[in-house]
Amino acid sequence: MCLVIWLVTVLIIDAYLIKERRDYPSLINMAGKQRMLSQKAAFLTLARQTNQTADSDLKSAIDLMVENQAYLLTQAELVDLAGYYKKQALDKQIQEFSEFVTQLSVESNLQRKPQYTLDLMNMSEALQVALDKTVSEWERTSENANLQLIKYRILFGISFLITCFAVYLFVLAKPLHLSIVTANLKDHAINRFKRLFDYSHEGLLILDKDWHVVHANTAAKRVSNAFNSDSSMEHFWHEKINLKLKGKILSALDSVGRWEGEVFSNDEKTTYLHVSIIQVMDSNNQLDFYGAVMRNITDVREKEEKLKTLALYDGLTGLANRANIIECISEECGKSQESDGRFAVLFIDIDGFKLINDGYGHELGDKLLNKIGNRLSSITKNTDVVARLGGDEFVLLAKNITSDDVIVSLSKRIMKAFEAPIQCDDIGVQIGFSIGISVYPSDAESASELLKKADIAMYTAKQKGKNQFQFFNSEMELYLKERFSFEDDLRNGILNNEFFQLFQPVIDIKTGNIVGCEALLRWQSSTRDLVSPNNFIPMAESLNLMTEIDKWVFEASLKVIQALPKNFYFAINLSPKHFSNSEVLSAFLSKLSAIENKARILFEITETTIITDIEKSTRIIKNIRKQGFLVAIDDFGTGYTSLYNLKRLEFDIIKIDRSFIKDISTDSNSKNIVEAIVKLAQNLGLNVVAEGVETKEQLECLREFGCSYAQGYYFSKPIEINALENKYFGKTTT
Template identity: 35%
Template sequence: MQLDIENDDITTVLKKLQSREAILHKLESISRLGSWEIDLNTQESTWSDMSYEIYGIPKSTPANLELFFSILLPEYKKDAQTRLQNAIQSGEAISFQCQVLHSTGKCIDVLISAQVVYDEDLRPFKLLGTTQDISEQVATKTQAQELSQVMQHSSNEIYIISVETLKYLYVNQGACDALGYNESELLKMHVKDINPKLTNKEILKIRSFLEHQDYILKRTLHKRQDSSTYYVQSYLHKITYHNAPAYVLFDTDVSEIIQLELQYKKQAKVLEYIHDSVISTDKNGLITNWNKGSTTLFEYSEEAIVGKSIAEIYDKNNKYTVEELFIILNTQGNLDIEAYMLKQNSPRIICNLSLSVSRDENDNVDGYIGYIQDITAQKKTEELLKQQTELLQKQAHYDILTGLPNRALFKDRLSQAIISSKRNHAKFALFFIDLDQFKQINDSLGHHIGDEVLIQAAKRLNSVIREEDTLARLGGDEFTIILKDLQSMQSTSIVAKKIVDIMKEPIQIRTHNLYVTASIGISIYPEDATSDDNLIKFADVAMYKAKDAGRNNFQFYSADMTSQAFERVVLESSLRLAIKEEQFLVHYQPQYDTKTDKIIGMEALVRWNHPTIGLIPPLNFIPLAEETGLIIEIDKLVMSIAMKQFSLWYKQGFNPGVLSLNLAMKQLNEENFLTILLDTMKIIAFKTEWLELEVTEGQVMKNPESSIIKLNQIHDLGIEIAIDDFGTGYSSLSYLKKLPLDKIKIDRAFVKDIPEDEDDMAITKAIIALGKSLNLKLIAEGVETQEQKNFLMQNGCELIQGYLYSPPLPAEEIQKVL
């Protein structure tokens, strides 16, 4: 109803205005929209009824701006004040969302809209506005956002697809993570892009199905960005999305489930074809499943046996009846036993039964499963295995060659002896015995002869001890004896002396009369030690003392021996480090021709230049180096240093003569010795005629046949061979004749007491005569006096080496002499 200003009277105008106000109130009620105004001059406020109702404030309450701010939540006050002030100042319409406290105590969301009204002078005189309760809209929006987040971050893949184009309209993060694409990439794709097995025919089939059904559940294959594939369980439902028909898909990765299903199928197939018997029954013992292994084992076909009682193949004479087995299985779930089983046409067999109970989804027993193996043959061999085990047990504790307890059983007997002696306050002695000269027999005559010697030695040792004592072979030529209940040290000595005496008697093996002696070390419990390791260690130390004392004797352990053994270990460790760090120097002792008093050569002599001790003479480390085999590396170092020096002297125009190097037989016996020697000479440019190798008489005679072969190979290269320390060993003249010798070196032991000692003079004359008869050159070492030189010259030895002319000197001093 419109106002007609020109024609309507005041009554009509009022009626029309009242009617319009009623309509406005009705619209406010329908829209839940309250109105209000503020007189900017008087600050008086007017609220509509709906405004009071929205806030839950009685209509009789005077309305003003302070009332509004009193119910406004504190966090919104500053923003509301700013926005209203801006509306008054700018004249622009404003709208903002905030929360107020309803009279019920509940917070509600409201939307405030306002705009200023100006008078005819364009001055702001009123602020008009509306208040709308938007709590439901805000709650709906929040719920939608939360649901969107749940979908977005679900571990399942969620897609929305256009029914028309089959392109993706929405994908969640789970889909992106699973496929390896980002959201924008997937939203450009067609459903077939990630479903490689989805054909047009399959799509038509799905569309057709969904015309009559709301959803479909099926498995499909997804293809990732890297081209790998995986299976998903896909739940597809029809929806409306953005006012258009769409499909929503919830996809779950079921690759592991499919893998398990395949595995279960394979296992079922394996069980069907496994060689062993697998049988299942119902809870009454009637056979329900019978695999091919069961047919093979029991000779019943599946058709003939399924449905019959398991008692058909279970021997009634077993420990448990079938019924008793079921009771046990119902209680404990599984059982492993051996039992007699019955074949169709054969005698009973012994089987290993692994039985278990089967339960339904309510955990009630619904049957039994048995895995059955025929162990009849196994049982028949068990007795044989038992016998073999006893034999192996003996072999594990006894030496096969001698029949004596071995190291393992000896250690056990020693531990028992310690326990027993400790309990009874008794003593016992431990003998550590090493056979002297055994290695030479083994190397020269062969292991078969060596084994016979060990057997005879074991018998001799066993004949000396009592029945309650223990004789053991630790390995090689090492034996131990535990002498129990020791009464006195004298009784220990008596037994030790008996062993020494009996062992030095010749041992006849075939055509050989062999001489083997014993070196014995003795430790006493508890005086020397109370632990098995220390008793063994101390007896071993004492044994080495016996060897140092000339062998063929016995020694009791003392603390001093441990100290010496420790020093030996330290020296060996230092020696190894010295080789690694090349701490060795070479000194040279000139060799002279007495007729011309000119140098005809030099002997290279090693010196150990220890970083803290200084120069260490050869006698302090060479014996240990020879014993440990380190002499090989030392000789290699000396050879390299000396050859380089000689080659340098020749290049500089000096004439140092022939370099004489000591050669250890251990080095000579190395397979690659000649190769190393020739390679070294070639690198250094060292000529063969400049070299002489010295070998000692004692080392050569340990294995003369092998020595002859090796030395001939060296001699054929043009290298001279000299035999050192001649006359101190036990040379066989027949072997001496065969050796490719160029020179005999008369040992200083025969020279040092000339002319006082007539025996030494006689021996020296004989060596010179022997050398001349063999057309060998002769050189005497250790010549220190003019008298010794005169004697040697008079008897035909014209080459000498010794302090009379020069001590061993470093290279720089020798160069002055040259």
């Protein structure tokens, strides 16, 4: 384009500059003719003066000159001769010569021959000289025109090049640079996307309209086990995607433009692929090609199966877990509703498993649970489902039950199967079960309710002595509701400070003087009136509420201890909770460290609490005695304390349980047992306190045996601290 512009411009300038150069030959030719006429005029004039030419000849010559002069002037106008004459200052001179010659053409003027002929000759000679000079000037101008043309062409060429460069630099360079950069970026982006396509971990495929593989990356080939060529991919695509599935895919693509799903092959090993296919349209919104993404999800599916196993099966026994059994019971509810069938849910709990776990260790406990699960599975039908809910709780879903007798027979079979000890690590472990039973649809029609009511029945079986089975009935549920209500009231009682202390005097049997008291906890419920400790303390222990209650007891006891005489001993009962977590007890002992005569503070511990963890109990008792406080074994004779443990634990006082005192005056066995305990304690250097003394006869027997102290309703029922101070300090009892 630039070259065309340059050529057109050069031609225009050439046309302008060459015009003058082109006209120069014509100008010189005409100027020559003009000179010849003036020369002829001068010759005729000279001839006439020498009488060599007649007047007629002169006249004819002058007329011819006038005619030729007119012609030359006309032609001169055509080639712009007048303009050139004007430039050379010849226009007036030629005009005067032409006019003078024209005048000579008139005959009358010839009469003045001498003067006119002389003038004609002079003018002709002058014109010749001027024309010669002009022709010479024109010849030089013609030569200069050629040089000027070359110069203009060169200058224009340079100017044009500079102009083109400026236009390129300021107008075209930036867009051109941007165009080049854009093109490079596009090429770079295409290369990057190609590399991304080829090196992607996802299997990527491009398919034409007929589903032929146009391109497949390495991952796609690896997924399809085809590493050599696209033909293998072609085979894979048509073989793995069957016609039925392909029809579904095409239907989805036509409706929503994409399809996503799983494809699997049952070869030597099942392979699962996740495939996503989309339509790619062209600029006319017509199908251009298909794009597919493939991913081998075999490992993911295997992990999902493992997670499913973990989610639905117990990791220890391999049995169904809670979620699984609930789903199974729900499914059976649906089936039985349609067929009017019956089935039972058996809630099975191992009796005393905590003691087994604590005594033999958790490793043996886990092995025992595994063996129990295997044995339960072996004695049930294949259609039944055995599950472990957790801990020592199992559930059996017994399907297709025709009568309650079938359930009874199944329960007895379970009991009998575990009569023999289970061998674990060369240890024979004897276990028993408490089994609760609920039946569909008579007891409930949902999985959660069936499990709940079987659990209630199991709890009742435990309450009635364990190692038995119980069918659910509505009275059990009422009992549980009452229990839950009791729990709520107990929690509220702790929050609302509804507890208080009473104090039962301890009497020196020999003197009849009061020597101390035992602090007893009472609960004045806002909804239940006065609640016995025998009712709320076991509940508080099972709900892990004793720590909160004991904190209150310790704080209240600290105030009473500080108010009592320094020689007056004060007995506090320690709950089993302090032997598993002694932080609260340690804090209380720290507060008691400032008390004078620490030996008047007595901590009472039951036999059952001690035997739970004999080692830890020994450490705690030694710590209490080391700080100067006394320790008594409470309810002695009702637990499992051996004589060895009695010596090892280093008690200060033995408290004989009221169950032995009650019949001491009427039953010889009870009398002998109490007498033996008193003699044993005396031999060990221990004091004895008899609990539950209610009659004078009982007191006399104890005095006879040499028992040191007694407490009971014979002396006083538990009373408030003010009543204790007013009634007993300084008084004797007979």
